[in-house]
Amino acid sequence: MTCFARAVETGSFSAAARDIGIGQPNVSRYVAALEEHLQTRLLNRSTRKLVLTPEGERYYAEVRRILDAVAESEMSLRENVKPSGLLRVACPTALSHMYVMPLVPAFLQRYPEMELDLQIGDRFVNLLDEGAELAIRIGHLENSALRARRIGSFRRVCVASKEYLAKRGMPRIPGDLTDHDCVIYTLLASGATWRFKDAEVPVSGRIRVNSPEAARALVNAGLGIGQGPAWLFEEGLKSGRLQIILNEFAAPPVPMQIVYAANRLVPKRAIVFMDFIAEEFSKIPQLNTWGARSKRSSP
Structure with missing residues (x-):
């Protein structure tokens, strides 16, 4: 069996x-x-x-x-046994590179009898069919066959390079995006539709990519407006190359969760991983932004 x-x-x-x-x-x-x-x-x-x-x-x-x-x-019968064995975790690409992978050494040091198989990618992984015990998901849980543990939240922002804005002008309302080139991340759940506080706007552009890092690079290069987690564009924002736009129209913060199958036993190795990630993510301000707002966009 x-x-x-x-x-x-x-x-x-x-x-x-x-x-x-x-x-x-x-x-x-x-x-x-x-x-x-x-x-x-x-x-x-x-x-x-x-x-x-x-x-x-x-x-x-x-x-x-x-x-x-x-x-x-x-x-x-083995409640006091140390967590051990192989744990498969599906993780989104950008979040993994920036926040999950730097935590792996400390996790493996704390649990020396465990092994991790991080399945890094932005393709949707069906936990019920594909063998992963856990998956880190961004957004609200809709599948009733899954259970979730909240591990953080972040703001989704619209950004553009100052070079692009100097050439194309500043969008004042979300609807203005229809007159702009937008860098489209093709694996976004909402497709080529960007969500705002009171609106959903279909966008278009001359380039589409299936990687968040590629979208960031293209926005930095001045090829269009991008939308994504604030932390994805943090370096460009700190350097002043990028600027947040339409901030007053931003949608509520997006939840991040670890999900697991509701009808399966959650092994101890999965429980300690969820505990560890939740604890470490709680220390990162960029991943705990419920109710937080940045300053309004500059004119």
Whole structure:
């Protein structure tokens, strides 16, 4: 059952074998034996991926509950055991580089028996299907199959270089953005629509990117107006190269959360990671901006 569940969650027999610590042929053999025992096919194999059959989907849901119940029973007898094992955490790119990765050495030093697999990227990771136990998410939680722990918040701002504003002029209201070049981050949940306090404005521009760091670089280069976390543009704002615009129209601060599956056991290694990140993020002013406001935009 463990081999089958991890093959589903990691996407391949070889990845499941690495995760469990046995050879890939053994994983394949165990899953085949399980299918023979049940007299039904659970997985369709191809050279590229594993796909659950309808019977496999139903069986996986039951297996996951059984394995979690076993783990919970064992954990109840080992309350004082130190956190250990591999923890997979999906993290947004820019937030990871700026704030999560600098904390990793201290975390691993505090918990020497743990390993971290940071899955860094801005693609949406489905915790129920892809094997990560935790994910750091930006924005409000909408999936009822998940639970969340708040770890901070930040202001989303509109910025532009002074060079760009000198050429194109200063937008006075959010609607003015339709007459400007905007650098569009394509993985934003709202797409090419920017949210403000009382409005949502469709924007356009000559360049689109799927990386927050690339968007920042392009805004710094004067190629358009950008929108994103204030901390993403902090260096340019401090140097005076960038300027916050439309600040009086800014939407409320955006929450950051660590999410986990509601119907699964939360292992001790995941709990201590959430505690650690929440504690460290609480010390960073840029990540705790509920109700905070910067000075209004300069004319």
